[in-house]
Amino acid sequence: xxxxxxxxxxxxxxxxxxxxxxxxxxxxxxxxxxxxxxxxxxxxxxxxxxxxxxxxxxxxxxxxxxxxxxxxxxxxxxxxxxxxxxxxxxxxxxxxxxxxxxxxxxxxxxxxxxxxxxxxxxxxxxxxxxxxxxxxxxxxxxxxxxxxxxxxxxxxxxxxxxxxxxxxxxxxxxxxxxxxxxxxxxxxxxxxxxxxxxxxxxxxxxxxxxxxxxxxxxxxxxxxxxxxxxxxxxxxxxxxxxxxxxxxxxxxxxxxxxxxxxxxxxxxxxxxxxxxxxxxxxxxxxxxxxxxxxxxxxxxxxxxxxxxxxxxxxxxxxxxxx
Amino acid sequence: xxxxxxxxxxxxxxxxxxxxxxxxxxxxxxxxxxxxxxxxxxxxxxxxxxxxxxxxxxxxxxxxxxxxxxxxxxxxxxxxxxxxxxxxxxxxxxxxxxxxxxxxxxxxxxxxxxxxxxxxxxxxxxxxxxxxxxxxxxxxxxxxxxxxxxxxxxxxxxxxxxxxxxxxxxxxxxxxxxxxxxxxxxxxxxxxxxxxxxxxxxxxxxxxxxxxxxxxxxxxxxxxxxxxxxxxxxxxxxxxxxxxxxxxxxxxxxxxxxxxxxxxxxxxxxxxx
Numbered sequence: 001x002x003x004x005x006x007x008x009x010x011x012x013x014x015x016x017x018x019x020x021x022x023x024x025x026x027x028x029x030x031x032x033x034x035x036x037x038x039x040x041x042x043x044x045x046x047x048x049x050x051x052x053x054x055x056x057x058x059x060x061x062x063x064x065x066x067x068x069x070x071x072x073x074x075x076x077x078x079x080x081x082x083x084x085x086x087x088x089x090x091x092x093x094x095x096x097x098x099x100x101x102x103x104x105x106x107x108x109x110x111x112x113x114x115x116x117x118x119x120x121x122x123x124x125x126x127x128x129x130x131x132x133x134x135x136x137x138x139x140x141x142x143x144x145x146x147x148x149x150x151x152x153x154x155x156x157x158x159x160x161x162x163x164x165x166x167x168x169x170x171x172x173x174x175x176x177x178x179x180x181x182x183x184x185x186x187x188x189x190x191x192x193x194x195x196x197x198x199x200x201x202x203x204x205x206x207x208x209x210x211x212x213x214x215x216x217x218x219x220x221x222x223x224x225x226x227x228x229x230x231x232x233x234x235x236x237x238x239x240x241x242x243x244x245x246x247x248x249x250x251x252x253x254x255x256x257x258x259x260x261x262x263x264x265x266x267x268x269x270x271x272x273x274x275x276x277x278x279x280x281x282x283x284x285x286x287x288x289x290x291x292x293x294x295x296x297x298x299x300x301x302x303x304x305x306x307x308x309x310x311x312x313x314x315x316x317x318x319x320x321x322x
Numbered sequence: 323x324x325x326x327x328x329x330x331x332x333x334x335x336x337x338x339x340x341x342x343x344x345x346x347x348x349x350x351x352x353x354x355x356x357x358x359x360x361x362x363x364x365x366x367x368x369x370x371x372x373x374x375x376x377x378x379x380x381x382x383x384x385x386x387x388x389x390x391x392x393x394x395x396x397x398x399x400x401x402x403x404x405x406x407x408x409x410x411x412x413x414x415x416x417x418x419x420x421x422x423x424x425x426x427x428x429x430x431x432x433x434x435x436x437x438x439x440x441x442x443x444x445x446x447x448x449x450x451x452x453x454x455x456x457x458x459x460x461x462x463x464x465x466x467x468x469x470x471x472x473x474x475x476x477x478x479x480x481x482x483x484x485x486x487x488x489x490x491x492x493x494x495x496x497x498x499x500x501x502x503x504x505x506x507x508x509x510x511x512x513x514x515x516x517x518x519x520x521x522x523x524x525x526x527x528x529x530x531x532x533x534x535x536x537x538x539x540x541x542x543x544x545x546x547x548x549x550x551x552x553x554x555x556x557x558x559x560x561x562x563x564x565x566x567x568x569x570x571x572x573x574x575x576x577x578x579x580x581x582x583x584x585x586x587x588x589x590x591x592x593x594x595x
Contacts, residue, residue: 019487073493074454075463099486103466106419106451110458115420115560118449132569133448137339138346141565149560181496182463185481190489198487202594226595237505244469244485244506250448251358251505253487259594269335270445276572280592282584288577297575297592300584307581314585315595 003036004088007058008081008095008104010072011042015053019198021160023096023153024057028161029123030092039088040167043080045070051171056163062087066174071184072100076177078107083172085112085148091126097152098198109150116150117142119254121157135250136273155198156256156277190245194229197248202228202259203275205248208235209264209285210304216242218308219263225315231255231275233265249274264304267292284308323380323477323515326435327366327404328426330414331388331395332356332446344565348415355395358441360402361503364529365513366439367403369473372519379518381405385429387422388414393545400540401532407545408433410553418559419451426452427459428553435498436477442467442502453502463495469506473497475516 007027009020027038040058042050044065051063064080081104085093093108095101097119109116122130127144129151144151197203204223206216216230223230231248232241248255250273260278265271267283267290275281276295283296286303293299300307333339333351340347363384370380384399384407386392392414396407410425417425430438443450457464465471465482469490472481477497484491485504495501506512510524532540550557578584588595 074457074466078458099467099484099488102450103454103464103486106454107458107464109420109451110423110455113420115418116449116451116455117561118451128564134333134339134446135335135448136569138341139567139569140563141567142561143564144561146560180461180463181479182465182499183494185492185494187486187488188483188490188492196487234505240509243489244504245487245489250445251443259588259592280588280594281572281575282588293577294574295572298584298587299575299577300581301577310581311585314581318585318589318595 003034004039004090005031005034005036005092005094006039006041006081006084006088006090008093008101009040009042009050009054010098010100011044011047011050011053013049015049016042018160019096019098019155019196022155022158023094024161025158026120026123026153027094030094030126033123033126034091039084039090041081041084043069043077051169055167055169056165057161058165058167060088060167061169063169063171064174065171066177068177069174072104073179073182073184074103074107075180075182077104078111079177080174081108082111091148093148093150094153096155098155101152105150105152112148112150114148114150115144115146117144118152119154120151121154132273135269136276137269154254156254190243194223197229197231197246197253197255200229200255201257202226203231203248203255203257204228204261204263205231205233205265206236206263207233207265208239210236210241213241218312222261222308222312222315225312225319226259228257233268233271235268262292262296263308265292266290267295323370323437323473324433324435325366325369325380325382326430326433326438327362327382327384328438328440328452329359329363329384329386329395329399330356330444331386331392332444335445341566341568344567346566353391353395355398356441356444358443358445358503360529361505361507362439362441363399363402363404365471365503365507367530368513368525369437369515370518372523383408383433383435385410385426387412387417387425396545397540398532400543400545401536402530403536406543408548409545410548410550412550412557416559417557418561419449419455420561421557421559422452423455423459425550425553425555425557426456428555430460437480437497438500440500440502442504453500457500460500463499465493465495465499465501467504468501469504470509470512471501471507473515473517477517
């Protein structure tokens, strides 16, 4: 059997999640290095939509299906990933570094006894990668030894895979899995019509200077006008102004939109780690010495109170064609 | 309730890194406890506190891997209130997450805790792996990126909320288990052991700092030195860092004078709106 690269694809009832497409791209690059194929893996209770969708991006799909696999539980899903690696005779397991990927992939690595690199940003060879560390202040080149390697893929570092393949689907019926006494009680999903932070073309983020959660309303207006996603600095999340799932930074989400607007954010190292890959950065801050201005393409020194309402008005006018 | 909490020293994240010739020079680094590990210690301590008469019950054992200098960070954790500490001698910089987890698994085998609490990631390696690997090696359930944890009164399981991309997930795990904590865990009512603390129990919304009394008490507490040979662990890393480079520098752009100028530039020059 030729070498293969297993790529874990997250999915819902419609198909695979777009967050997994960059991992498929990284997987294809790695497959070229090892001289093998990409094998996509989908897992769940009912994967009839996900499996054919994944087949558009891979030479082969392993679809783990069973009532016991409802919900992404690391205890029940990680063994399926380990099984997929063995079944495919793979030398590598990849997945996007989403919260599910971060939870699952290291556990799968443990079951495989494999070394793992987190958040890879480049594939250099079959077992060599680049990855950021120290809040993005160092780029490491890493080598992983062993017959099998595992890596999580930074979503913003690889383009989304394009469909083209017509892979064979192999369904693996999973009857029972020991959940080790773990159980998913529920998900309190953030209801939002906005695009995902990781994929939005525009991100508007607020910082500690917004002072309280209610003040984010005006940022939401700007966000929606630009069709973007709302973000926040760790300081704003720490202070409880907004939910932590909005956090952009080293310990939150990494974004790289076309346009990033940082409002009342000083620009701590840990925040810069999550957004300095953006194409165009705008900083609005009343402190002219704020470090955020050192990475901003356009800086405006003023308070959010004085700038955001007129900015909303100006963008509205622009959108109206005048 | 016996809780093992992991502690790693990291170079001060506010200091500029010295990178040159493919190497990272940490010789002059000033070291401190990883912030998420401070949160882990705070979580572990809260799980042993606020019994009916205000008493503590249970034991918090801190463990670290590194050279003898790490004793300084462990002493600080003892001053926060941990009961004792274990320092596994080793080259912390050379270990990858897999090797680290193998060492911790050996410590767990000796200490048999009910719960292992870790920070969700260290802010130097940024890997976010050790807790999950440890749980996998032990065959224990895991709960990562915790925003809150409630231990059942019978000590048999924990109900947690986790910070995930889609929102907040609620999960229940049987003990013994491995958990990793995110920043919300230091909220006033984020942590509670139902065997001890009532529903109204709350803590200050921060990780605690060592009091003078705590510092004095810490001097009498034990830091046990353990070698890798004693643990019988092969700590050979699978992943090694072969070189470091500084990230590309992003140049600062220009300041604009007004909102109108900003909009005009974004529209005409950057063409992003």
